[in-house]
Amino acid sequence: MLYPPVVLNKKGLQTYLQRHLWFTQKEIKDFKKTSEKIAPGDLVTILSEENHFLGIGYFNPQSFYCLKLLSREEQKIDEKFFLEAFTKALKLRKSFYPGEGCFRLVFSEGDFIPGLIVDIFEKVVVVQIHTLGMERLVDFVIEALKVLFTPQAIVLKNDHTKRQEEGLPLYTKVVYGNVEDPILVTMDGIKFLVPVITGQKTGFFLDQRENRRAIARFSKGLQVIDGFSYIGGFGFYCLKSGADRVFFIDRSANALLLVEEIAKINHWKEKVITLQGDVFHILKNPPKVDMIILDPPAFIKSHKHVLEGEKKYETLYFLGLKALERGFFFGFSCSHFLKFERLLNFIKTSLKRLQVDGKIIFKGIQAKDHPINPFVEETFYLKGVGLYIEK
Amino acid sequence: MLYPPVVLNKKGLQTYLQRHLWFTQKEIKDFKKTSEKIAPGDLVTILSEENHFLGIGYFNPQSFYCLKLLSREEQKIDEKFFLEAFTKALKLRKSFYPGEGCFRLVFSEGDFIPGLIVDIFEKVVVVQIHTLGMERLVDFVIEALKVLFTPQAIVLKNDHTKRQEEGLPLYTKVVYGNVEDPILVTMDGIKFLVPVITGQKTGFFLDQRENRRAIARFSKGLQVIDGFSYIGGFGFYCLKSGADRVFFIDRSANALLLVEEIAKINHWKEKVITLQGDVFHILKNPPKVDMIILDPPAFIKSHKHVLEGEKKYETLYFLGLKALERGFFFGFSCSHFLKFERLLNFIKTSLKRLQVDGKIIFKGIQAKDHPINPFVEETFYLKGVGLYIEK
Numbered sequence: 001m002l003y004p005p006v007v008l009n010k011k012g013l014q015t016y017l018q019r020h021l022w023f024t025q026k027e028i029k030d031f032k033k034t035s036e037k038i039a040p041g042d043l044v045t046i047l048s049e050e051n052h053f054l055g056i057g058y059f060n061p062q063s064f065y066c067l068k069l070l071s072r073e074e075q076k077i078d079e080k081f082f083l084e085a086f087t088k089a090l091k092l093r094k095s096f097y098p099g100e101g102c103f104r105l106v107f108s109e110g111d112f113i114p115g116l117i118v119d120i121f122e123k124v125v126v127v128q129i130h131t132l133g134m135e136r137l138v139d140f141v142i143e144a145l146k147v148l149f150t151p152q153a154i155v156l157k158n159d160h161t162k163r164q165e166e167g168l169p170l171y172t173k174v175v176y177g178n179v180e181d182p183i184l185v186t187m188d189g190i191k192f193l194v195p196v197i198t199g200q201k202t203g204f205f206l207d208q209r210e211n212r213r214a215i216a217r218f219s220k221g222l223q224v225i226d227g228f229s230y231i232g233g234f235g236f237y238c239l240k241s242g243a244d245r246v247f248f249i250d251r252s253a254n255a256l257l258l259v260e261e262i263a264k265i266n267h268w269k270e271k272v273i274t275l276q277g278d279v280f281h282i283l284k285n286p287p288k289v290d291m292i293i294l295d296p297p298a299f300i301k302s303h304k305h306v307l308e309g310e311k312k313y314e315t316l317y318f319l320g321l322k323a324l325e326r327g328f329f330f331g332f333s334c335s336h337f338l339k340f341e342r343l344l345n346f347i348k349t350s351l352k353r354l355q356v357d358g359k360i361i362f363k364g365i366q367a368k369d370h371p372i373n374p375f376v377e378e379t380f381y382l383k384g385v386g387l388y389i390e391k
Numbered sequence: 392m393l394y395p396p397v398v399l400n401k402k403g404l405q406t407y408l409q410r411h412l413w414f415t416q417k418e419i420k421d422f423k424k425t426s427e428k429i430a431p432g433d434l435v436t437i438l439s440e441e442n443h444f445l446g447i448g449y450f451n452p453q454s455f456y457c458l459k460l461l462s463r464e465e466q467k468i469d470e471k472f473f474l475e476a477f478t479k480a481l482k483l484r485k486s487f488y489p490g491e492g493c494f495r496l497v498f499s500e501g502d503f504i505p506g507l508i509v510d511i512f513e514k515v516v517v518v519q520i521h522t523l524g525m526e527r528l529v530d531f532v533i534e535a536l537k538v539l540f541t542p543q544a545i546v547l548k549n550d551h552t553k554r555q556e557e558g559l560p561l562y563t564k565v566v567y568g569n570v571e572d573p574i575l576v577t578m579d580g581i582k583f584l585v586p587v588i589t590g591q592k593t594g595f596f597l598d599q600r601e602n603r604r605a606i607a608r609f610s611k612g613l614q615v616i617d618g619f620s621y622i623g624g625f626g627f628y629c630l631k632s633g634a635d636r637v638f639f640i641d642r643s644a645n646a647l648l649l650v651e652e653i654a655k656i657n658h659w660k661e662k663v664i665t666l667q668g669d670v671f672h673i674l675k676n677p678p679k680v681d682m683i684i685l686d687p688p689a690f691i692k693s694h695k696h697v698l699e700g701e702k703k704y705e706t707l708y709f710l711g712l713k714a715l716e717r718g719f720f721f722g723f724s725c726s727h728f729l730k731f732e733r734l735l736n737f738i739k740t741s742l743k744r745l746q747v748d749g750k751i752i753f754k755g756i757q758a759k760d761h762p763i764n765p766f767v768e769e770t771f772y773l774k775g776v777g778l779y780i781e782k
Contacts, residue, residue, distance in 0.1 A: 220489075340731075358765060359502070359762030360762060360764075365754050371752050374739050390479070
């Protein structure tokens with residue numbers, strides 16, 4: 001046996017056969033004894049009660065999901081394991097986005113590697129680790145990334161608060177090479193400055209790529225609001241597609257400084273207006289535009305905050321639809337906890353309150369380099385609806 | 392008052408304020424008396440019990456939804472009404488599909504014109520009418536289409552069995568100009584022969600345009616099965632994108648004859664294989680391919696057939712996933728009655744039975760020239776899920 005054993009009970013075996021990747025204490029036979037024998041974060045061999053091999057995973061008794069599956073085959077989890085997984089993932093991404101140098105290489109459970117996120121920004125690799133088990137494997141991850149990409153730099157952007165649940169510290173660190181923040185990259189022909197050290201998440205939200213492409217196609221000749229713009233993904237895709245003018249609205253002055261910089265290097269300075277402030281507030285007295293895109297941060301971060309968060313989405317969509325005389329409205333949510341149906345309901349409620357008709361002409365999900373694992377519903381988080389409105 | 396009055400009761404007013412467009416007998420005040428006074432199919436003025444004007448609609452007491460709303464404004468329903476509605480709809484379609492000559496101009500309730508479908512195939516217009524009320528307005532429709540498009544021909548493709556519920560005969564008729572069936576048109580740079588007289592529905596399924604575009608992008612260098620191909624929409628988009636070979640499978644020998652013709656005129660003859668027969672049967676011993684697209688006809692045509700139809704979808708998706716060693720699977724449903732969640736469930740069940748992992752990399756809906764009316768859920772009918780499979 002490669003690693004110390006963890007035995008699933010009947011309930012755990014069911015979960016395993018349901019092809020989920022996470023297991024709780026209640027799904028493990030003799031959990032207490034097991035957790036005394038295994039150090040937090042260790043690799044383990046997963047067995048059935050009948051002693052059949054089921055897989056390899058990592059174990060952290062302090063975490064609610066104390067066991068996570070890494071492989072259904074009996075294999076060492078080492079540099080070779082990651083190199084093979086990354087090679088496969090890279091092949092798929094290259095078929096998704098031929099010619100593109102920026103993409104998500106690994107989307108944790110969506111790529112069957114729990115706890116690991118890897119974003120590639122041309123020569124800079126940004127890694128996010130969410131679990132103790134994965135943190136213990138970080139050297140293998142880094143070595144495999146070096147071999148596959150010969151990057152200029154690898155950044156560990158380990159500042160996600162989720163890590164605290166696993167007892168992990170929050171930090172950002174360049175673990176290999178050098179990086180000058182922000183870095184200059186090109187996506188879909190647009191130059192972006194991505195703050196891989198000081199930015200949100202890994203520096204850029206790659207998960208909106210297809211939605212940006214789709215929405216930009218509508219925007220030719222139009223005036224656009226890019227609400228919660230961050231460094232301007234949606235807005236710049238629109239400008240690339242011939243939008244007349246884009247209002248970038250964000251709370252972060254730093255993000256808007258980057259918007260201005262990006263506008264300059266793409267020669268769209270005169271088409272860009274930045275508005276620093278609260279989107280909710282600005283939408284109450286908005287500039288007149290033909291298209292409004294609202295892509296807020298997650299308002300619902302846990303089960304406990306569903307009601308309160310939903311209220312925020314509802315208010316936001318209402319303000320957006322109200323601000324629009326005629327044209328396109330796009331509302332997004334990156335809260336896994338907000339179901340598509342609820343999002344749509346809030347839009348319906350707004351249309352009724354405003355007594356206007358809307359035609360739904362778009363439903364979008366996260367980009368395909370953020371694959372959804374059909375058995376881990378948390379991996380489906382990004383949703384968006386687009387309407388055409390004529391008052 | 393422009394037209395004889397129909398008065399909504401409290402329940403009907405609720406429906407009206409909910410922005411639905413359909414009303415049942417139970418939502419009309421003094422339904423019996425009203426239906427004695429109004430001839431089936433007549434235009435009516437819709438009023439509240441307090442005698443407030445609510446809208447204009449048409450009335451057919453023999454139909455379950457006996458009243459359908461055409462306008463919330465007090466206006467004559469005549470050639471001018473349709474000309475204005477079509478002009479608006481055309482403007483939107485041109486912004487959706489610049490440079491394209493084939494699109495759906497009117498998608499009934501999705502465009503707030505119940506009972507009317509209009510597809511434009513360059514110089515040929517195909518009209519489908521589903522209700523008696525709309526059939527009575529057909530001359531206005533035709534005149535407006537003539538003014539707007541100066542078409543070579545207008546075809547009334549009134550052979551949908553839904554018409555029988557309204558007591559309407561089934562027929563196909565060229566009501567203006569001349570047409571040689573099939574007609575040659577170009578969509579997204581591909582030449583198609585569309586059987587506007589003898590084909591299914593209006594001759595071509597325009598509702599899959601965005602999904603065809605999206606899926607084609609995955610297909611470069613691949614071998615593909617286009618199951619339930621009809622005249623080959625998906626397969627030809629894949630060939631245009633560089634697919635190596637496409638197997639078109641359909642029950643209809645006539646459809647496959649057109650596939651062969653279309654292959655010839657696009658110079659893809661050597662890349663096309665047609666297989667006439669039952670897709671379920673052929674998938675049991677399938678050619679080895681890298682991509683399988685299954686876009687079956689509606690297996691669920693009414694509430695009564697949900698269970699039986701769902702079983703068929705489940706079996707089909709299972710066979711498709713089983714047939715694939717590694718690569719892309721796309722499963723569609725055009726049954727309004729099959730919910731997205733159910734479709735996904737069938738795919739999950741299949742993955743579990745086959746004990747393979749799949750990454751969801753695509754969710755698709757109907758094309759945007761088939762807008763969804765958020766208040767008429769029947770207008771949301773087309774769904775698809777795409778997975779990447781590695782066994």
